[in-house]
Amino acid sequence: MEAASDEELLRRAARPDGRQAFAVLVSRHQSGIRCSLRRLTRGNAALADDLAQETFISAWRSLADFRGDSSFRTWLYRIAYRSFLSEVRRRDAHTGEIAEHHALAPDQSEARAFMDDFDAALRQLSPAQRDAVHFSLQRGFSHPEIAHIMGLPLGTVKTHVLRGRQKLQELLSDWQEGFGNDKA
């Protein structure tokens, strides 16, 4: 079952005995969803995990509503982003600390330093730019997929991503010759 595609697992999960298939989907996507929510909540790991759990439960409840208009992954991130926005509206989470709890391996101190600079650079973007850039740069979603996740017009997303990436490149230019290039 581990090798099955998301779509195949979805079909199995929708059956009365589908919990095991759904467990594979949760296990497969938990890291990405939790990392994204930690970034969106600016490092609040406890809140991010609560929202991640809420995301998967909401997905489970809505399995019958999934029509395949987007990939399962895009659909899942859309649910996660909407959970995050609901939480923001409820408690104004945009004032929290950024990325205090990122679980980098001990031997990745350079990566940690880069991520700290990246987080500092992100703080200079608007919230919408920050989120769009995250989905583009770190999750590899296309512009239409980001528009679907964030519920924004495609043109708005393109603008957010373009301006956000330009600004990040300027702010992080010191890293251009260093970390990441030799690892590509």
Place this chain on the structure above:
Amino acid sequence: MTRHDDQWLERALRAAEPHLADDGFTQRVLAALPPAPAPRATRLDWVVPAAVALGSAVVASQFPLAPFLDLAEVALRQVQLSWLGAAVMIACMAGALLAEPLRRVL
């Protein structure tokens, strides 16, 4: 500035991306899952019962009612048990037609 120009940034971010160990997260989600949701009723679920009802009404309208009324009068006087059986049969048919859509809605 093109997308190609900042690919180093994309590469760097993905290289620095942490992978969060599950640490029981999946089990916590599974423990919190409600019972499997029943598929929602769709409009199509009502098509068969509605078509049967409509067809029955059309067929019934084509029959002359007088003989049936006479029969009903006789039956009311003489064959009470037969009417009871007919009523049970009609109730069963209606129940069979409506059970699945009602189950999905409820």
